[in-house]
Structures are given as structure tokens and as C-alpha cells.
Amino acid sequence: MTAPTVWYFAYGSNMSRATMQQRAGHLLDAQPGRLDNYTLVFNKKVRGGSAEANIQPARGETVHGVLYRITESALRILDRSTGVPDHYRRIQISVSDTAGNPVSAQVYIASKVGKGLRPAAHYLQTLLQGAGENGLPADYIAGIKAAAGA
Numbered sequence: 001m002t003a004p005t006v007w008y009f010a011y012g013s014n015m016s017r018a019t020m021q022q023r024a025g026h027l028l029d030a031q032p033g034r035l036d037n038y039t040l041v042f043n044k045k046v047r048g049g050s051a052e053a054n055i056q057p058a059r060g061e062t063v064h065g066v067l068y069r070i071t072e073s074a075l076r077i078l079d080r081s082t083g084v085p086d087h088y089r090r091i092q093i094s095v096s097d098t099a100g101n102p103v104s105a106q107v108y109i110a111s112k113v114g115k116g117l118r119p120a121a122h123y124l125q126t127l128l129q130g131a132g133e134n135g136l137p138a139d140y141i142a143g144i145k146a147a148a149g150a
Helices: 017-024 072-082 121-133 138-148
Strands: 005-010 029-045 051-071 088-096 102-110
Touching (some): 005 088, 029 102, 029 138, 051 072, 051 121
Antiparallel strands (some): 005 051, 029 051, 029 088, 088 102
């Protein structure tokens, strides 16, 4: 019997396949995805006063990321490692795949946010590595660096 699967949209450090495999285990599929009318921000408070990536609604903006197909049990493991419900809440949202088709995917949105935060260098490096290894647009990657103040 095949385990039930879901799509998960990663926009932060989970874009790194190595990070995702470490947190969720086996990845069944991975491809670039696009979430329209949202923007990437670094406002998720973490220990030490730095920030992690988050998304928020923004008409006309786009968040590029990675669509992963994983098992439902892997999603529950990812919930625990991500910190649901204290640090993030998980919602279902429509993301476009590489062909432009809508995909119903799970995504995490930060519960606790702040202002004037910047990501730690190692976090940003992992995020950028994931964006590059998954072929996200170069202008979008440059925009991530600008948003991070790098």
C-alpha cells in the first residue's frame, strides 16, 4: 500500500534539499514553484535576535520556492521540527508548478514576527544555496539578498 502524499512549498532554508532530507526524510519529488500575491520577508523572530524567512500577502508580488512531494507522515515530522503551532502555523495554499499549473500545497507562516530583523549569515547561506540548486530565477535570488540586507 502506498503512503498518502502531500505537496509542501518551501521558501526559506527548507529549499535546501539536504536540509529538507535531514528534517523530513525521503523526498518523493522536488521542483520550482511560484506563489503569487505574496512576498518574502525576514521577520520571523528567532533566538539571538536574528530572523528567518516568512511570507505575507502582497498584491502583485511573487515568492519563488520549491515544491516538495512528501508523505503525510513526513509532513507531521516537519511540523514538529518547524515548531507548529508555537512558531509557525501550516496552511493549504495554491502554488504554481513549473508548467504554470495550480498545485494545492502546504506552507508554513510565522506566528511570531518582529521588525528590523536580519537573518544570520549561515541561515541566509543555506536559503540561497537551496534557491540556486533548485534553479530559482537569478533576479529573485538577488532580491532575497537585498531583502536580507546582504
